[in-house]
Amino acid sequence: MMNVFRWWRGILLAFFLLGLIRVFSPLPFAIEILIFSIYVIGCNFLLGRVGFISFGQPAYLAVGAYSTAFYLFYFGTNPYIGLLFGILGGLVVTVLVGPFFVRLRSDYFALVNLALAVIVFYLMEKVLAGITHGDNGLWFLTRMTSTPVLDISKPSEFFIFAFLVALAVWAFYKYLDDSVYGACCLATKINEDKLKFLGYDNFSIRLLAFVIANTTTALAGSLYAVYFGFVSPEMSSHSRCADPVVVTILGGVGTLYGPIVGSIVYTGMKDLISGVVGNWELLIGFLLVFIMLAGEKGIWGTLEPLLKKAFSRKGVLANLQDSGEKGR
Amino acid sequence: MNNGEILAVRGLNASYGEAKVLFDCDLDIQPGQVVTCVGRNGAGKTTLLKNIAGILKPTSGSITFNDRNLIGMMSYNIAKMGLKYIPQDKKVFSDLTVRENLELGSYATKDYNWDQVTDYFPRLKQLMDRKAGYLSGGERQMLMIGRALLGAPKVLLIDEPTEGLAPGIVEHLKNVFKELSKKTALVIVEQNLPLVCAISDKIYAMKEGRIVAEIKDGESIKAGICEQYL
Amino acid sequence: MMDGQLLISGVIFGLSIGSIFFLMAIGLSLCFGLMRIISLDQLLYYSVGAYITYSISLVTGSMWLGALGGLVVAGVVSFAVERLIYMRIYERDITFTMITSFGILIGGVGVIKFIWGLVPRPVPIPMVTQINILGTDVPVYRLIVVVISLLVYAGIWLFLNRTIIGKAIRAGTENVEHVEGLGINVYRLFTITFIIAGTLSGLAGGLHAPLIMVDPQMGLHVLAFVFMVVIIGGLGSIKGTLISAFLVGQVVSIGSLIYAPLAQMAPFAIMLLILLIRPTGLYGSKLLKR
Incomplete structure (x- = not known):
């Protein structure tokens, strides 16, 4: 029982703090942070655990969003079923492209994913314009019906839902990190040959990681779709390809809570700065270069050892820390 | 220090990340000497040479x-x-010809006198226009040593030169090393005991990252006393 | 059935667009070969080249002068970036340099927006003459672009095979440590290679400018195609890059004649197919580690 609590308390504390954000900041901001951190954790997992960097995350985001949107626009009205379709769509696409992609070296992997994002963008904007309505996007906000128990067509209740989903996602990724499978992932990153000699199959480990990570990304996409009640090709546009990678780096690669910290900082800065300067790219670019040159540990990666020091006696954050240690 | 050493290593420590691999290594070589390092695989011989050559950065110690x-x-x-x-x-630039391989050696040192190379390794003369990728193991080793000879180096650090080579070529290299030592000090990492005994002026035996023995005495070297460390 | 005239102009169009891809991809390829970096910021030098071409041709009225200026400025910018940023990170993992280069690209696009604004700018075509090939009128400018890129290929080939620095670069592509072990300053080779890459990307931008509108996101528009070229040809191979650039150019051009959306989709399908057969592209090196 104690162990169960130990295992959970890091996550619960993190989400308690996240919940506080809801109190002190406007609702859209809090929701954006939640969805964005789900979006980023897939990229973080791929880069930090399997050593695959993907500049093509928007592709999977768009897949999830459009799967949800197609259902809600053409067939049904229940947003929960829409979300299921989003996850299913993500799963199908990743299972289809995964076997091609995970065979590649990490550098080719990054480039191919980037190409995929561009292709998805064109697909949605031009090729499938008949059903996606091209740049105009699909509007279905008013088509969504209220659902019993938790009415996610209302933003305030959507927040609670997204919060629970994020909590579940984090618990899932923490479980992955702690499992043998998580160790195998890390091992493929560090030395795939040795793992092969131990009798593990690199291909299937990577494929599973790829499917898990990008289905999570698709989930974030469908959350966006339900939240906004609108999708457009813009979400997979190439100018946004860097976002998840930037936030992953910003938060701290391979750390469990990096995506949350990164999302808060990134979304916060974006809101603050784009209001003032209007030239957002300039800042992201230089921020990215700066973090890389400064030691690439990211905010959480830097904070974590400090917190560990501060709380080492009390052990309050014992669970917050363990996740990061394995990432190195 | 100066006792006429051309190369003096003092208290060298090195590590790969967390793992410490060299502990307080000392090594001296005088001009014209042939010094060999023996030891089992993983004893740190290659790491020692790489640290001296500046390819790896030692954590502490001095190299003069x-x-x-x-x-x-x-x-x-x-x-x-x-x-x-x-x-x-033994990775020569396989896409380049033997001539081009030597040209690169010359380019770095501005020494275009290739006779000094072909005197030691006449075989290379016939192979000038062949791609280095098509050379045999022995020929590659000749080319590797040959292109390093340009610019009259004062010390050559040679890592396992005879590994996997035919006995005839080993014999040839042995004579080359003897000749070379008249002009150049040699530090050779080697597992071939007869060769070590035949050419060494001094033997360092390494074990688990430390230099455990220094054998200077000619009789002991000839007697193959370093065998126990292999 | 497709019209013969349409086909010929389609082929010429494909060749010219392939030439542009080639000029950009060759830089990426060289950088990967020698330094083992994926320099996404080459797309920035492409945009820089195009914008400088725009500005100079606006002032002087000569696009050729503009392209020359664009090439020089792109080279200078790439030199500065190499010195300021890459010098510190060559030793790092390939994903690390790739992320950093993406940061440079994004930041650079921001700078371009800051200087030239968001509005797309037109660059006048320097020559509107057309010549008749097999009964079809073909714009001379596009042919000149093809000729320039072939000259660049020849020049790069001569540089790599006939000059000592080129030979050192080829040797470094195989094994940088050994080149360094001979006493050659490999960082100077890195700088030279990077400047060549940046200059050629700038040239690509300058030559492409009259054929499209110059806008801040232009680098990102061609990004997917350039990567497909590099991936199909194989990172690190000059010959593979040339072949795959013209292949992708033709697929884009002929594909769009048959069915417009094919222009974007077909190269991607070809890329997937080739990666399925050869995960390192047509002529890619199997080595990743030095």
Whole structure:
């Protein structure tokens, strides 16, 4: 029982703090942070655990969003079923492209994913314009019906839902990190040959990681779709390809809570700065270069050892820390 | 220090990340000497040479070559000064011809006198226009040593030169090393005991990252006393 | 059935667009070969080249002068970036340099927006003459672009095979440590290679400018195609890059004649197919580690 609590308390504390954000900041901001951190954790997992960097995350985001949107626009009205379709769509696409992609070296992997994002963008904007309505996007906000128990067509209740989903996602990724499978992932990153000699199959480990990570990304996409009640090709546009990678780096690669910290900082800065300067790219670019040159540990990666020091006696954050240690 | 050493290593420590691999290694070589390092695989011989050549950065210790401190110097500058490392992988530039391989050696040192190379290795003369990728193992080793000879290096660090080579070529290399030592000090990492005994002026035996024995006495060297460390 | 005239102009169009891809991809390929970096910021030098071409041709009225200026400025910018940023990170993992280069690209696009604004700018075509090939009128400018890129290929080939620095670069592509072990300053080779890459990307931008509108996101528009070229040809191979650039150019051009959306989709399908057969592209090196 104690162990169960130990295992959970890091996550619960993190989400308690996240919940506080809801109190002190406007609702859209809090929701954006939640969805964005789900979006980023897939990229973080791929880069930090399997050593695959993907500049093509928007592709999977768009897949999830459009799967949800197609259902809600053409067939049904229940947003929960829409979300299921989003996850299913993500799963199908990743299972289809995964076997091609995970065979590649990490550098080719990054480039191919980037190409995929561009292709998805064109697909949605031009090729499938008949059903996606091209740049105009699909509007279905008013088509969504209220659902019993938790009415996610209302933003305030959507927040609670997204919060629970994020909590579940984090618990899932923490479980992955702690499992043998998580160790195998890390091992493929560090030395795939040795793992092969131990009798593990690199291909299937990577494929599973790829499917898990990008289905999570698709989930974030469908959350966006339900939240906004609108999708457009813009979400997979190439100018946004860097976002998840930037936030992953910003938060701290391979750390469990990096995506949350990164999302808060990134979304916060974006809101603050784009209001003032209007030239957002300039800042992201230089921020990215700066973090890389400064030691690439990211905010959480830097904070974590400090917190560990501060709380080492009390052990309050014992669970917050363990996740990061394995990432190195 | 100065007892006429061309190369003096003092208290060298090195590590790969967390793992410490060299502990307080000392090594001296005088001009014209042939020094060999023996020891089992993983004893740190190659790491020692790479640290001296500046390819790896030691954590502490000093390396003095020709009265200059090498710590912190870029490895190409160290090579330019006349301390060259010949790795054991026998990877010549396989896409380039033998001639081009030698040209690169000349380009770095501005020494275009190839006779000194072909005198030692006449075989290379016939192979000039062949792609180095098509050479045999022995020919590659000749080319590796040959292109390092340009620019009259003062110390050559040679890593397992005879590994996997035919006995005839080993014999040839042995004679070359003897000849070379008249002009150049040699530090050779070697597992071939008869060769070690035949050419060494001094033997360092390494074990688990430490230099455990220094054998200077000619009789002991001839007697193959270093065998126990292999 | 497709019209013969349409086909010929389609082929010429494909060749010219392939030439542009080639000029950009060759830089990426060289950088990967020698330094083992994936320099996404080459797309920035492409945009820089195009914008400088725009500005100079606006002032002087000569696009050729503009392209020359664009090439020089792109080279200078790439030199500065190499010195300021890459010098510190060459030793790092390939994903690390790739992320950093993406940061440079994004930041650079921001700078371009800051200087030239968001509005797309037109660059006048320097020559509107057309010549008749097999009964079809073909714009001379596009042919000149093809000729320039072939000259660049020849020049790069001569540089790599006939000059000592080129030979050192080829040797470094195989094994940088050994080149360094001979006493050659490999960082100077890195700088030279990077400047060549940046200059050629700038040239690509300058030559492409009259054929499209110059806008801040232009680098990102061609990004997917350039990567497909590099991936199909194989990172690190000059010959593979040339072949795959013209292949992708033709697929884009002929594909769009048959069915417009094919222009974007077909190269991607070809890329997937080739990666399925050869995960390192047509002529890619199997080595990743030095």
